[in-house]
Amino acid sequence: MSASGSLVEAVGSALRWPQVLLFGDSITQFSFHQGGWGASVADKLARKCDVLNRGFSGYNTRWGKIILPRLIRKSSNAENVVAVTIFFGANDSALKDENPQQHVPLDEYAENLKNMIQYLKSVDVPESKIILITPPPLCESAWEKECIAQGSKLNRTNLVVGEYAKACLQVGQNCGTEVLDLWTLMQKDNKDFSSYLADGLHLSPKGNEFLSSHLWPLLEKKAASLPFILPYWRDIAALKADYSLLEHLLLGDGDH
Numbered sequence: 001m002s003a004s005g006s007l008v009e010a011v012g013s014a015l016r017w018p019q020v021l022l023f024g025d026s027i028t029q030f031s032f033h034q035g036g037w038g039a040s041v042a043d044k045l046a047r048k049c050d051v052l053n054r055g056f057s058g059y060n061t062r063w064g065k066i067i068l069p070r071l072i073r074k075s076s077n078a079e080n081v082v083a084v085t086i087f088f089g090a091n092d093s094a095l096k097d098e099n100p101q102q103h104v105p106l107d108e109y110a111e112n113l114k115n116m117i118q119y120l121k122s123v124d125v126p127e128s129k130i131i132l133i134t135p136p137p138l139c140e141s142a143w144e145k146e147c148i149a150q151g152s153k154l155n156r157t158n159l160v161v162g163e164y165a166k167a168c169l170q171v172g173q174n175c176g177t178e179v180l181d182l183w184t185l186m187q188k189d190n191k192d193f194s195s196y197l198a199d200g201l202h203l204s205p206k207g208n209e210f211l212s213s214h215l216w217p218l219l220e221k222k223a224a225s226l227p228f229i230l231p232y233w234r235d236i237a238a239l240k241a242d243y244s245l246l247e248h249l250l251l252g253d254g255d256h
Contacts, residue, residue, distance in 0.1 A: 018049035018226055019080050020219065021072065023064065024087030024133070027203055028055025035205045037212040041219060048226040049082055060091040060104045061112035068116055074123035081125050083222045085215070086116055089135030090156075090201060093164040098155035110167040117175045127176040131218055133211075134165035134183045136203065137193050143200030156201070178218055185214060 022028050022038050031038030032053050042051035054071055056064070064086075072081065092104035104112070117130055138161045144154040165183035172179035186193040186207075194200075196207030203211065 015229065016080055017229065018082045018223075020045060020049055020051045020082050020223070021054060021084045022052065022087070023054045023068065023071070023084060025055060025059045025064075025091055026057035027090060027136070028053065028085075028087050029057045030202060031055060031208070035208055037203070037208045037215065040208070040212040041216065044216065044220075045223060045226075047228050047230075048223060055087075058091060058102065059088070060102055061088045061109050061116070062092075062104050064088055065112045065115050065119075068119055072120070072123060072125070081129060082226065083129050083131060083219055084120060084125060085131045085133055086113065087133040088113070089161070089164040089168055093135060093156060093161045095155050095157070095160065098153055106163055106167055109164055110171050113168060113171045114175060117171070117177060129222060130175075130177040131215070132168050132172045132177055132179045133215070134168040134179065134181050135161050136182045136196065136201075136207065136211075137161060137186050139194045139197050139200040141200070142194060142197065146199050146201070180211075180215055180218065182211060182214075186210065 020041065022031065022041070028038065030036060032042070033039070038051065038053055038055075045051055056067070072084075089109065091102040092109045094102040096103040096105075113132065117127065120130055121127065138156050138158040140154060140156075140158055143156060147154050162183055165181060169179050169181050171177075186196050196204060196210055198204040198207070
């Protein structure tokens with residue numbers, strides 16, 4: 001067998017890419033739009049790991065808790081996970097009388113977050129790899145216009161959203177995970193946060209940039225040891241490309 005053939009056998013047929021899992025509602029689903037915070041994270045981690053968008057518009061923690069075990073299992077990809085963001089609350093905090101389908105009581109919301117963290121731990125994703133993100137503040141005047149346009153009344157208030165943000169923060173503190181308190185940060189020093197929101201609820205380009213700038217330092221720490229996958233092009237021996245590439249795979253040397 002040739003040297004390159006031996007390397008193929010040793011390395012195997014497929015590369016394993018580390019993963020960052022973004023799990024949440026529409027604010028996560030839309031994060032891969034142009035200028036989105038998820039797209040920014042993916043760009044920063046290009047060729048180091050896959051950034052997976054698992055955002056589900058309209059979902060709350062009650063439904064998220066059900067589907068999380070279908071997204072990540074111990075027997076499949078958990079060992080490759082670098083980080084998981086859990087970003088729910090914008091729908092859970094909907095007012096029960098106006099939006100009973102999406103509303104989740106505050107105590108249940110906190111318990112659902114706790115259960116998702118416990119599940120991740122059970123599949124070998126420790127607290128140190130989990131980041132909770134609180135819902136952003138709600139601009140009631142802008143969101144009320146959206147509600148009226150859809151034939152309904154204002155179905156959320158910033159005061160109630162704040163209670164869910166505080167519950168999210170408390171869960172993180174109790175469970176030992178990092179928490180990005182978006183609700184508090186966007187309102188720091190009583191500043192006008194309306195420019196961070198496109199429609200009063202979802203993030204504007206400025207809001208996406210704000211979230212990305214605060215999330216990246218947390219993710220960067222978890223991804224700091226990741227090398228580039230496959231060698232820099234100048235390091236590939238042109239006449240022995242197969243051997244050169246496979247040798248780097250075998251030795252794990254691709255940090256250029």
